[in-house]
Amino acid sequence: AMAARQALAALGQAQLIGLWQRFFERPVAQVLLTHDDLRNRRRYLNARATLNELLRLGTLPVVNENDTVSVDELKLGDNDNLAATVAALIDADVLFIATDIDGLYSADPRRDPAAVPIHDVPELTTTVLAMAGGAGSGAGTGGMHTKLEAAAKAGRVGIDTCLFNGRDADVVRALAQGRLFGTRIHAGQSREAARKYWLRHxxxxxxxxxxxxxxxxxxxxxxxxxxxxxxxxxxxxxxxxxxxxxxxxxxxxxxxxxxxxxxxxxxxxxxxxxxxxxxxxxxxxxxxxxxxxxxxxxxxx
Missing domain, CATH: 2.30.130.10 (PUA domain)
Structure with missing residues (x-):
């Protein structure tokens, strides 16, 4: 039942943030968002102000959907699209999305041995979108198709997206050194151009x-x-x-x-x-x- 799932989500929150805090010396902050927080302009601005203040204080905000109060018809959806929404909310420099494979391939590498990695995507075309498969693994919500949807959402506000294998420790360490082993999906326009266009229209x-x-x-x-x-x-x-x-x-x-x-x-x-x-x-x-x-x-x- 919905109430039982929401109760379990509430019970898991403290353990989840405790787990995150074990990995970092800086304080970890929990931010739970709902569909209404992003649909209502006043609450949207308040969420943005809170996140920006947390970043200014040097904390690490961990953002998730507030599953304890969300209902199916008003859910934000998968975490990939939630990440893109948050990236736009705080005017992020870039959106990083972890996957269980080494980025985008010409086809699903788990099914097609001829699939080759795509390291750079100048533009998200229908051909590129067709390369994405179905739901992917069960480790979280969304597969490669939802990751490309998220990249498109981020790209509309001028934010590039980087896909990388979150299960490969060497790949994650390389990110800390400014090197990406994965796929970079370029935004169709600069953040400034996207922002100015929206302000004008x-x-x-x-x-x-x-x-x-x-x-x-x-x-x-x-x-x-x-x-x-x-x-x-x-x-x-x-x-x-x-x-x-x-x-x-x-x-x-x-x-x-x-x-x-x-x-x-x-x-x-x-x-x-x-x-x-x-x-x-x-x-x-x-x-x-x-x-x-x-x-x-x-x-x-």
Missing amino acids: APLEVGAIVVDEGAARALREKGASLLPGGVTTAEGEFRRGDMVQVRLRGEAGDVVLARGVSQYSASDIRRVAGRHSREIEGVLGYNYGGNVIHRDDMVLV
Whole structure:
């Protein structure tokens, strides 16, 4: 029964993290995600902030699906695709996926003796996808096909994927020395290009953040983040994590300067408009950072 499986998952969590901690001197942190955490924009941002803070503190986050509360119809799925989602969540440099064979082959090497390894994949084409077999081994969820699906997901946000044999100690040691014995799957575009494309084309929420002349110059000439001190007001009722316009209001009307992901809701921005970043927590009672929109989450128009 579902409840029994979820109870067993809960019982296993402490032992699992204890096992991970035995392998590392740095602190190990457990992060459990659900489908709703990634579908809801506010929770998505909170998950990203938590993971980035854990990394800043020098810990090793161990991420898994929260099997104690997930239901089948809302599961994130296999761990390969979960890894790709987390890689995108934290803007990872590269996604490493361990397999039980030496990377991608032209066919399943356990069934076809003529199969040859593919060390470099410039682009994930239908031909490459056809090389993947079925479910693979029983050691975890997903086979080679799901690993290529995960690579495609990571590639859409500009992240390369490396497949390697996680059962070969020499291969794992080589990774620590910057050498890959396996398959590198290249992203179709750079992370910056993927991010900028999304920022330019993601749907806008109704409303805008209105800024003064000084903030407008900082955005245009210095590529700066938008701080609350340069904000005069916020229009609409958008929420934290929404894509909104940044406008400069003049006698001739509004000029659209940029679009970006707001770190605060419209109501919060109206409360901190014109204030210094250090005053945010005192005014709101909480703090999502000193920027209203970080420069990495904004594009000029």
